[in-house]
Amino acid sequence: MSTLIEAVDLKQHYPVRQGLLGRQTAAVKAVDGVNLRIHRGEVLGLVGESGSGKSTLGRNLMMMERPTSGAVLYEGSDLAGRSHKALHPYRRKMQMVFQDPFSSLNPRMTVEDSLTMPLRFHQPELSAAQRRDAAAETLERVGLPRSMITRYPHEFSGGQRQRIGIARGLIVRPEFMVADEPVSALDVSVQAQVLNLFSEIRESLGLTLLFVTHDLAVVGHIADRVAVMYLGQIMEIAPTRALFTAPKHPYTETLLSAAPQPTVGARGARIPMKGEPPSPLSPPSGCVFRTRCSHATPECDAAHPELRSRAPGHLSACIRDDISLVPAVSDRPTSPRRKQSA
Amino acid sequence: MSAISDAPARRPSPLRVFTGPRMRKFMRHRLAMLGLIMIVGLTLTCFFGPYLLPYDELYIDLRARFSPPLTENHILGTDPLGRDIAARLFSAGQISLTVGFTAMVLSTLIGTVIGLVAGYFGGWTRTGLMRIVDAFLSFPSIFLMLTLAAFLQPSPTMITLIIAVTSWMEVARIVEAEVRGQASRDFTAAARMIGAPHWWIMLREILPNVTGPIIVAATLTVARAILLEAYISFLGYGIQPPLPSWGNMLNNAQQYLESAPWLAIVPGVAITMAVTSFNFIGDGLRDALDARSVK
Numbered sequence A: 001m002s003t004l005i006e007a008v009d010l011k012q013h014y015p016v017r018q019g020l021l022g023r024q025t026a027a028v029k030a031v032d033g034v035n036l037r038i039h040r041g042e043v044l045g046l047v048g049e050s051g052s053g054k055s056t057l058g059r060n061l062m063m064m065e066r067p068t069s070g071a072v073l074y075e076g077s078d079l080a081g082r083s084h085k086a087l088h089p090y091r092r093k094m095q096m097v098f099q100d101p102f103s104s105l106n107p108r109m110t111v112e113d114s115l116t117m118p119l120r121f122h123q124p125e126l127s128a129a130q131r132r133d134a135a136a137e138t139l140e141r142v143g144l145p146r147s148m149i150t151r152y153p154h155e156f157s158g159g160q161r162q163r164i165g166i167a168r169g170l171i172v173r174p175e176f177m178v179a180d181e182p183v184s185a186l187d188v189s190v191q192a193q194v195l196n197l198f199s200e201i202r203e204s205l206g207l208t209l210l211f212v213t214h215d216l217a218v219v220g221h222i223a224d225r226v227a228v229m230y231l232g233q234i235m236e237i238a239p240t241r242a243l244f245t246a247p248k249h250p251y252t253e254t255l256l257s258a259a260p261q262p263t264v265g266a267r268g269a270r271i272p273m274k275g276e277p278p279s280p281l282s283p284p285s286g287c288v289f290r291t292r293c294s295h296a297t298p299e300c301d302a303a304h305p306e307l308r309s310r311a312p313g314h315l316s317a318c319i320r321d322d323i324s325l326v327p328a329v330s331d332r333p334t335s336p337r338r339k340q341s342a
Numbered sequence B: 001m002s003a004i005s006d007a008p009a010r011r012p013s014p015l016r017v018f019t020g021p022r023m024r025k026f027m028r029h030r031l032a033m034l035g036l037i038m039i040v041g042l043t044l045t046c047f048f049g050p051y052l053l054p055y056d057e058l059y060i061d062l063r064a065r066f067s068p069p070l071t072e073n074h075i076l077g078t079d080p081l082g083r084d085i086a087a088r089l090f091s092a093g094q095i096s097l098t099v100g101f102t103a104m105v106l107s108t109l110i111g112t113v114i115g116l117v118a119g120y121f122g123g124w125t126r127t128g129l130m131r132i133v134d135a136f137l138s139f140p141s142i143f144l145m146l147t148l149a150a151f152l153q154p155s156p157t158m159i160t161l162i163i164a165v166t167s168w169m170e171v172a173r174i175v176e177a178e179v180r181g182q183a184s185r186d187f188t189a190a191a192r193m194i195g196a197p198h199w200w201i202m203l204r205e206i207l208p209n210v211t212g213p214i215i216v217a218a219t220l221t222v223a224r225a226i227l228l229e230a231y232i233s234f235l236g237y238g239i240q241p242p243l244p245s246w247g248n249m250l251n252n253a254q255q256y257l258e259s260a261p262w263l264a265i266v267p268g269v270a271i272t273m274a275v276t277s278f279n280f281i282g283d284g285l286r287d288a289l290d291a292r293s294v295k
Helices: A054-061 A084-091 A111-122 A128-141 A146-150 A158-170 A188-205 A216-222 A240-245 A250-258 B021-028 B030-052 B085-121 B123-138 B141-151 B156-165 B169-183 B186-194 B198-209 B211-234 B246-256 B262-289
Strands: A003-018 A023-039 A043-047 A069-074 A094-097 A176-180 A208-213 A225-230 A233-239 A308-311 A314-316
Touching: A003 A054, A023 A054, A023 A208, A023 A233, A043 A054, A043 A216, A054 A176, A054 A208, A094 A158, A094 B186, A111 A128, A111 A146, A111 A158, A111 B186, A128 A146, A128 A158, A158 A188, A188 A208, A188 A216, A208 A216, A216 A240, A225 A240, A225 A250, A233 A240, A233 A250, B021 B030, B021 B262, B030 B085, B030 B262, B085 B123, B085 B156, B085 B169, B085 B198, B085 B211, B085 B246, B085 B262, B123 B169, B141 B156, B141 B211, B156 B211, B169 B198, B169 B211, B186 B198, B198 B211, B211 B246, B211 B262, B246 B262
Parallel strands: A043 A208, A043 A225, A094 A176, A176 A208
Antiparallel strands: A003 A023, A003 A069, A225 A233, A233 A314, A308 A314
């Protein structure tokens, strides 16, 4: 599989300025040295808790925010150093779907205006009628009737708006799409429909997708591979099945054990997480997860764990090879439900 | 998902603005409607009234000096030179209202452009532009205006420009704050991701979302501009006689306050009516257009 887009030692630091002269006193390390390859045609899930930098990483890949340092290689050519103008041809290849369907559509524009807007700048040769046709077609592709093209965003439900947001991304026929928590703001029943839409368009259009979410169930449903992020760094990358059945990083283990089980009475071993996540202003020395890790040893204070290959296609940033971690899903068939005595 | 059927789409009619919830809300605002009616009435009277009067504003009838209102053909009386006050009031109203409106259009334009650019680009652009706004605001505007008026040739055009230059800052501040809010919303980010140019995002994506506050500020600016024009003319730096304006009519009246009070009362009432009406309309629009108050 060929690499479509790649982050190389990507960093996004936000300066914290204080005092009258605005001297920089510290930096929030939202993304801190991320290396990530996304293969053509795959769906990569990016999970992590709030503030782990997953959305920032997505925005960096889109060049919505220019990274502090590092490179973003799109088919091998670096985007980070490019000017606004030089990025223009790439804008058509990469699109984004936003989290909040209420803020991502302009309330004063009809669906037609919102959808045809990208075409104005990327296919100026099209006539107004051709643009309108393309918009109607894309609207059908995301499961809304053509006739809704003249309506305003406030006439739609959250799920429908999210479909329109997806249509706006699709209309320029991109190769790569970042979906930034696209279903987090939706009801569970609507979430399933929108997720299925993503699977569908990915199949039919051969789209490469970076799916940013905090919901492990969502990732399990849609992703081919999963990257787990914590405090601006990637802890583990693995094929979805491998990550759920054989996690190699204590953080992943804890994350998986915290997810609720759909079976009544079924309760895996809860691995309690100690304390709050440390401030990204002053991350712990050594391994960033060591302060909350139940397997931490004194060596972790000094270690700078790099992502290492632990199994085919399975990378983990933990120095301890000796520990055995509890998977979320065991390969054994599930045991019959225990009768609960009150 | 199937809540909205595949019914034929309805194109919003261009008259939608008159039936929308905001319009209804505005119509229910009694004072605002009163203000609107008064302004329309005042404007029509000032621009068409002169055709119904037997005298023009410069005709001097020395035998009829100081006639009180309702004598013979002088409905509102005459001034110390025997000129018909009604005729002068209407012609002064044409000038005062035109100066007020034009100054509003100019200052809203300046304020909107500066606020839009400052709010959209942020950073140093914003700091620079908003400090200029602060600098303008820190001048006592009456003195600034008087100084400018004393150095420049006082003509209606010049007075309009002077008022516009000293009253765009409010609009700039309001627009800047609104735009900053809109610029951080995802649809602006989406437009940038697409590669839309800055001018397009500012004019097509953001401006339509901030028209409400601009309209309110503009209405209140008209009231202020009329008042400012009256100030300058009253102090003798504005519209010069024999051209009448509500301000210089008041100026002429001050020596005769006791003997001929109608000389001051008539233009005074006109100014008050115009200013309060615009303020009422502004209040009504604020209530109707404020996003938080609808739904």
